[in-house]
Amino acid sequence: MAVSSGKSVLIYGGKGALGSALVDFFKAKDFWVGNIDFLTNDNANHNVILEKGLSFLEQAEAVTNGVPEGTQLDAILCVAGGWAGGNLESPDFLKSAQLMLEQSLWSSYIAASLAPKFLKENGTLVLTGAQPALKSTPGMIGYGVAKAAVHQLTKSIGSKKGGLPKGGKAYAILPVTLDTPMNRKWMKHDDSWTPLEDVAKILFNWISQQDTPPSGSLVQLITKDGKTETVIE
Amino acid sequence: MAVSSGKSVLIYGGKGALGSALVDFFKAKDFWVGNIDFLTNDNANHNVILEKGLSFLEQAEAVTNGVPEGTQLDAILCVAGGWAGGNLESPDFLKSAQLMLEQSLWSSYIAASLAPKFLKENGTLVLTGAQPALKSTPGMIGYGVAKAAVHQLTKSIGSKKGGLPKGGKAYAILPVTLDTPMNRKWMKHDDSWTPLEDVAKILFNWISQQDTPPSGSLVQLITKDGKTETVIE
Numbered sequence A, B: 001m002a003v004s005s006g007k008s009v010l011i012y013g014g015k016g017a018l019g020s021a022l023v024d025f026f027k028a029k030d031f032w033v034g035n036i037d038f039l040t041n042d043n044a045n046h047n048v049i050l051e052k053g054l055s056f057l058e059q060a061e062a063v064t065n066g067v068p069e070g071t072q073l074d075a076i077l078c079v080a081g082g083w084a085g086g087n088l089e090s091p092d093f094l095k096s097a098q099l100m101l102e103q104s105l106w107s108s109y110i111a112a113s114l115a116p117k118f119l120k121e122n123g124t125l126v127l128t129g130a131q132p133a134l135k136s137t138p139g140m141i142g143y144g145v146a147k148a149a150v151h152q153l154t155k156s157i158g159s160k161k162g163g164l165p166k167g168g169k170a171y172a173i174l175p176v177t178l179d180t181p182m183n184r185k186w187m188k189h190d191d192s193w194t195p196l197e198d199v200a201k202i203l204f205n206w207i208s209q210q211d212t213p214p215s216g217s218l219v220q221l222i223t224k225d226g227k228t229e230t231v232i233e
Helices: A017-028 A056-066 A093-113 A141-157 A181-186 A196-207 B017-028 B056-066 B093-113 B141-157 B181-186 B196-207
Strands: A008-012 A032-037 A046-049 A073-078 A119-128 A169-175 A218-224 A227-232 B008-012 B032-037 B046-049 B073-078 B119-128 B169-175 B218-224 B227-232
Touching: A008 A017, A008 A093, A017 A032, A017 A196, A046 A056, A056 A093, A056 B093, A073 A093, A073 A196, A093 A119, A093 A141, A093 B056, A093 B093, A119 A141, A119 A196, A141 A169, A141 A218, A141 B141, A169 A196, A196 A218, A196 A227, B008 B017, B008 B093, B017 B032, B017 B196, B046 B056, B056 B093, B073 B093, B073 B196, B093 B119, B093 B141, B119 B141, B119 B196, B141 B169, B141 B218, B169 B196, B196 B218, B196 B227
Parallel strands: A008 A032, A008 A073, A032 A046, A073 A119, A119 A169, A169 A218, B008 B032, B008 B073, B032 B046, B073 B119, B119 B169, B169 B218
Antiparallel strands: A218 A227, B218 B227
């Protein structure tokens, strides 16, 4: 685990679309990069591979044990997640609810739980919320509920007494639609989609202590005419 | 299952402090009253007894199967819940997170899932949020996250396309501190605590289609000088 720049980042969901982009971006910036995911990312310096079917606490234990003892991180980025639609009448209402909690909230909680042990002072914790979950989400209830929970988690952990290491900051990024292959497969692309590299640059700035919002902020990523701006909720 | 007034209510958590008060109140108003809880409430007309240790989907199935076929309810009230403190540094951080999700969010989700099958047109679904969870909750992160999730669930289900039966309404009550024996045991009582009978009267009004807030509302219960007012967030 050679740390060349002395900077290091751990990415929960580092084999997903956004996660892979972040792994590549931070590697190119000479960071040590760890990946936590169900699949190995060969570009990462270290992989923590998750088993399917674990309970919340089992997954947490597996992750904690998978991070090398003594690791001190500049940032923990949780970009794991998923999407499911459906309202109360959907036959899969509760199944989707459960899946969304597992994919978005469990991962966020577990990423956060690593901070006291593995995050440096003045380190950065980033979780992934969703801009639409700032309002009601009747067409995708399970998704909105899980994301609203992530928002509350971020606001609370990011508060003065939330328990982060000294000087630590927590943010949630709230994308509208990310420009991923999966989204291109299912939806008509338009120029309000946020390029993954824009997300990477914003996170890199924060980790470099540039343009940092107040800790606990929910940061909407609003893309317009090919330009992405951060809007603090 | 004799239904004397023709009115009926199902109470999730009907053996807890608030739940028991509601069972008694609605019985006195001549409602048919069902209770879903880990313990029987002898004052209820019907009890659905939960087993400990079930998964979310198992509990949902047990509850659905426990409600008599053909039941048509004026209201479903979920007042199950619990409380745990602790921030990110708490050794029980993730255990509390899990417990709070099980006690507050699972019960709310399962109560909501009953609505398409068992709630009458124009019926009322009430979930229990928490006034403090409208802001960050660093000293009780798991609690605040679960309650924020309940808020989002309420807003979404209560929306026009949330999936409730025709004319159905969903609300969350957001108490500050309820006047329960448990709270009296652990905290110094003051006159901002909300009497359980005040909650019962407010819910009774809503079910009677009186003073109904817009569906999807988060309704803070604010008690001052012995009087409880509803404040829509």
